[in-house]
Amino acid sequence: MIRLNVNGEDREVDVDPETPLLWVLRDELQLTGTKYGCGIAACGACTVQMDGFPTRSCQTRVSDVEGAKITTIEGVDGKAASAVQAAWRELDVPQCGYCQSGQILAATALLAETPKPSDDDIDAAMSGNVCRCATYHRIRAAIHRASETMEG
Amino acid sequence: MLHLMQRMANAAPRPSRRSFLKLSAGAAGGLLIGVKLPGSLAQAAEGAASDQMFTPFVRITPDNLVTVLNKHLDMGQGNATGLATLVAEELDASTEQMRAEFAPADNAKYQNLLFGVQGTGGSTAIANSFEQYRKAGATARAMLVAAAAEAWGVAASEISVKAGTLSHPSGKSATFGEMAEAAAALDVPGDVTLKTPDQWVYIGKGFPRLDVANKTVGAPNTYGMDVQRDDQLVAVLTRPRAFGATVASLNADEARKVAGVVDVIDVPGHGVAVLATSTWPAIKAQGLLEIEWDESKAETRSSDALFDEYRTLAQAEGPVFRHDGDAAAQLEGAANVVEETFEFPYLAHGMMEPMVLTIHVEGDRATLWYPAQFQTVDQATAASVLGIPQENVAINTLYGGGSFGRRTSFDAKHIVEAASIAKIWGKSQPIKLVYTREDDTRAGYYRPMGVHKVRVGLDADGNLVGWHHRIVQQSLMSGTAFESFAVKDGIDSTSVEGVEDFSYAVSAFHGELHSPKVGVPVLWWRSVGHTQTAYVVETMIDRAAEAAGADPVAFRRAHLTRKTGSDAHDADNARKLGVLDKVVEMSGWSEGAPEGRFRGVAVHKSFNSYVAEVAEVSRRDDGTFKVEKVWCAVDCGVAVNPDNVKAQMEGGIGYGLGAILFDEITLTDGHVDQENFDTYRPLRMEDMPAVEVEVIASAAAPTGAGEPGTPPIGPAVANAIRAATGSVPSVLPLSKAGLA
Numbered sequence: 001m002i003r004l005n006v007n008g009e010d011r012e013v014d015v016d017p018e019t020p021l022l023w024v025l026r027d028e029l030q031l032t033g034t035k036y037g038c039g040i041a042a043c044g045a046c047t048v049q050m051d052g053f054p055t056r057s058c059q060t061r062v063s064d065v066e067g068a069k070i071t072t073i074e075g076v077d078g079k080a081a082s083a084v085q086a087a088w089r090e091l092d093v094p095q096c097g098y099c100q101s102g103q104i105l106a107a108t109a110l111l112a113e114t115p116k117p118s119d120d121d122i123d124a125a126m127s128g129n130v131c132r133c134a135t136y137h138r139i140r141a142a143i144h145r146a147s148e149t150m151e152g
Numbered sequence: 153m154l155h156l157m158q159r160m161a162n163a164a165p166r167p168s169r170r171s172f173l174k175l176s177a178g179a180a181g182g183l184l185i186g187v188k189l190p191g192s193l194a195q196a197a198e199g200a201a202s203d204q205m206f207t208p209f210v211r212i213t214p215d216n217l218v219t220v221l222n223k224h225l226d227m228g229q230g231n232a233t234g235l236a237t238l239v240a241e242e243l244d245a246s247t248e249q250m251r252a253e254f255a256p257a258d259n260a261k262y263q264n265l266l267f268g269v270q271g272t273g274g275s276t277a278i279a280n281s282f283e284q285y286r287k288a289g290a291t292a293r294a295m296l297v298a299a300a301a302e303a304w305g306v307a308a309s310e311i312s313v314k315a316g317t318l319s320h321p322s323g324k325s326a327t328f329g330e331m332a333e334a335a336a337a338l339d340v341p342g343d344v345t346l347k348t349p350d351q352w353v354y355i356g357k358g359f360p361r362l363d364v365a366n367k368t369v370g371a372p373n374t375y376g377m378d379v380q381r382d383d384q385l386v387a388v389l390t391r392p393r394a395f396g397a398t399v400a401s402l403n404a405d406e407a408r409k410v411a412g413v414v415d416v417i418d419v420p421g422h423g424v425a426v427l428a429t430s431t432w433p434a435i436k437a438q439g440l441l442e443i444e445w446d447e448s449k450a451e452t453r454s455s456d457a458l459f460d461e462y463r464t465l466a467q468a469e470g471p472v473f474r475h476d477g478d479a480a481a482q483l484e485g486a487a488n489v490v491e492e493t494f495e496f497p498y499l500a501h502g503m504m505e506p507m508v509l510t511i512h513v514e515g516d517r518a519t520l521w522y523p524a525q526f527q528t529v530d531q532a533t534a535a536s537v538l539g540i541p542q543e544n545v546a547i548n549t550l551y552g553g554g555s556f557g558r559r560t561s562f563d564a565k566h567i568v569e570a571a572s573i574a575k576i577w578g579k580s581q582p583i584k585l586v587y588t589r590e591d592d593t594r595a596g597y598y599r600p601m602g603v604h605k606v607r608v609g610l611d612a613d614g615n616l617v618g619w620h621h622r623i624v625q626q627s628l629m630s631g632t633a634f635e636s637f638a639v640k641d642g643i644d645s646t647s648v649e650g651v652e653d654f655s656y657a658v659s660a661f662h663g664e665l666h667s668p669k670v671g672v673p674v675l676w677w678r679s680v681g682h683t684q685t686a687y688v689v690e691t692m693i694d695r696a697a698e699a700a701g702a703d704p705v706a707f708r709r710a711h712l713t714r715k716t717g718s719d720a721h722d723a724d725n726a727r728k729l730g731v732l733d734k735v736v737e738m739s740g741w742s743e744g745a746p747e748g749r750f751r752g753v754a755v756h757k758s759f760n761s762y763v764a765e766v767a768e769v770s771r772r773d774d775g776t777f778k779v780e781k782v783w784c785a786v787d788c789g790v791a792v793n794p795d796n797v798k799a800q801m802e803g804g805i806g807y808g809l810g811a812i813l814f815d816e817i818t819l820t821d822g823h824v825d826q827e828n829f830d831t832y833r834p835l836r837m838e839d840m841p842a843v844e845v846e847v848i849a850s851a852a853a854p855t856g857a858g859e860p861g862t863p864p865i866g867p868a869v870a871n872a873i874r875a876a877t878g879s880v881p882s883v884l885p886l887s888k889a890g891l892a
Contacts, residue, residue, distance in 0.1 A: 018436075027431055040830060088364070095228035135806075136837045137843050
């Protein structure tokens with residue numbers, strides 16, 4: 001049994017310790033908001049937060065996260081997350097939307113650390129998150145919008 | 153693809169008369185509005201309307217929700233909201249009460265009116281639904297008004313409807329939900345009058361996307377990948393590395409030892425499938441399979457060898473796709489001739505959600521859950537593999553995590569694979585076929601590679617006099633069930649679209665196409681033939697302008713303004729001029745690029761829409777280019793949701809740009825060299841330019857938006873690079889020549 005803390009809840013799973021956290025979240029805990037995109041930490045669709053830091057769950061072994069606080073799209077909350085999700089809706093950011101859970105967790109972590117990010121900060125924080133619909137233009141605008149909301 | 157659709161439309165039997173009907177909305181109660189199938193008038197007259205002859209488009213329930221049944225797949229392009237906008241407009245509903253659901257697979261009821269089969273593609277979702285869904289909304293409105301009139305004892309003409317509320321000057325008011333049951337008991341009006349454009353409150357204005365809220369909270373059961381059925385097995389299929397190879401030997405001993413693996417099965421003609429109780433054991437076991445492949449009948453040529461063959465073919469005469477005047481003589485006598493040979497690689501679609509499909513076979517019935525983009529073909533294919541009637545195949549459509557063309561293939565390979573696995577497994581158990589990213593990248597169905605050889609002649613005054621264009625490109629349609637629709641006299645219309653309707657004024661035009669046979673499966677890729685043809689035509693126009701000593705915009709204007717002798721081309725040119733002039737104004741083209749920046753322009757028609765783009769680039773110290781800014785003007789007729797049209801232009805630009813800068817699928821001895829996003833490089837945030845889009849106001853019928861933003865970005869960037877370096881890159885991607 002491997003013990004996890006996901007979205008503030010203690011959970012136990014009986015899986016191969018090598019199993020990537022991504023598949024434990026999706027297949028064992030039915031938290032399917034975290035997406036599979038590449039399996040090699042090259043696209044960011046599987047991004048979750050581990051103790052507040054954006055982490056690629058497809059390259060994180062479940063046995064390595066015992067004791068950490070894991071936050072997924074289903075559980076993310078707080079000032080930055082609310083501002084980000086509201087800005088995403090206001091600007092109609094998603095198209096296919098498949099990558100947006102990861103984008104939102106990465107953006108939330110960025111704003112928690114850097115409440116007033118520059119375009120360069122956004123490039124640095126968000127370039128690991130691929131969007132094949134290329135909604136980058138609106139993601140950038142929505143991060144700036146969320147930053148303003150948080151200030152106000 | 154446009155020509156394909158037009159031919160399919162001509163060939164397909166189309167209902168000549170549709171009348172609207174209503175049914176009770178079943179257990180939920182309320183009003184269900186849709187069209188009645190053709191040929192069932194007599195039954196309708198006898199009051200024998202049944203589910204079988206009724207096509208529901210709109211459901212209004214007592215909880216005051218209006219649900220629109222979307223016959224198309226929404227894979228990000230926004231048609232779920234688009235069709236809901238059309239209904240809400242005529243219904244005078246509020247935005248908050250609108251919902252969208254995917255319709256089931258049923259060709260007779262939900263066919264794409266431009267295809268004759270149920271399917272989504274060619275940027276047709278709005279174009280073919282514009283009247284159908286507005287009429288459904290108008291019919292529902294008329295019935296709600298009639299129900300209120302009866303309940304209140306007033307004249308229907310005295311009742312107004314606004315934002316989901318029915319009201320009368322006497323002070324009486326009701327919601328749609330309150331009147332839904334009563335409306336369902338009334339007769340359906342024979343005909344309804346649609347609003348005139350000046351009465352529109354949503355169309356052309358704005359409407360919030362209905363899928364965005366779910367997509368910002370990771371809602372369950374949104375995508376095909378999210379499907380989790382009870383007792384489900386996950387299948388991961390290892391396909392041959394060379395297309396057409398078969399399994400020579402298999403050792404699955406180590407794979408079978410992985411906890412969670414249920415079986416490893418040979419799927420003849422497709423590969424080897426691992427079946428497991430969840431995803432990770434299946435992926436892990438896939439890596440432990442030892443398979444030897446028999447490649448004796450496989451395609452084992454390398455892409456370098458294919459390009460050599462294509463370049464040789466480009467020297468030879470081929471089947472003619474257009475011949476106007478004597479281009480050879482014009483080129484002979486031209487004061488100036490510009491020529492170039494272009495090379496385009498295979499491209500993968502690389503949508504974020506890899507291919508995925510869940511199938512459950514129960515006796516002579518099968519149920520499928522996935523982002524279904526080609527329902528009629530998929531349904532028939534599953535039925536054929538399983539040996540069951542087509543109507544016994546039910547399709548539950550989920551949102552697609554992108555597609556860009558990938559989820560419709562002529563042979564429905566993903567359906568064949570899943571159905572074959574289910575058939576071999578034999579137990580009545582849901583099976584979810586998951587493509588890993590590596591499987592998805594290597595599975596084929598690429599945009600075809602191609603070589604274009606072009607010669608352009610100008611007279612002493614800088615006018616275009618001759619255009620000779622030869623294309624070498626694998627046919628999408630030859631050998632498929634769609635061949636008779638799309639291939640005529642050796643010409644596959646998808647190979648020549650975007651150049652066969654060349655509309656710049658020119659004295660003579662000659663075009664030829666070679667369609668070599670290659671064993672690599674190819675498919676439409678966002679905007680199909682246009683990514684190649686727009687690149688070639690629009691960069692050659694820039695080269696011609698340079699030879700004529702003219703500004704690229706002035707040269708284009710001159711050749712778009714002159715009469716061409718073809719009414720169709722003149723009409724195209726008027727709209728091309730419209731978007732060109734708009735983008736010139738937006739970008740401040742006449743003032744020139746700022747210091748250190750370079751600009752290029754391109755204008756192109758695809759899917760009956762017209763798009764012009766200006767790209768502004770800068771050069772980095774290492775010689776690579778960064779695309780800083782793109783201005784875009786689009787004329788797609790009536791823009792139902794202008795902000796969504798802008799989003800499609802932004803996305804279409806980004807999608808095309810990533811491919812132009814970085815992407816190619818290459819083969820070594822028939823094996824695909826790329827596997828994942830490390831070797832097939834996607835456009836990232838740091839690569840994305842700022843984008844400014846303007847939508848031209850138009851009263852013309854709506855045309856495509858999902859694809860037309862993509863074709864002009866390649867040539868606009870290439871022309872900007874020409875402005876910086878003096879030469880147009882003719883081999884893609886740009887990274888190959890150190891330009892990106």
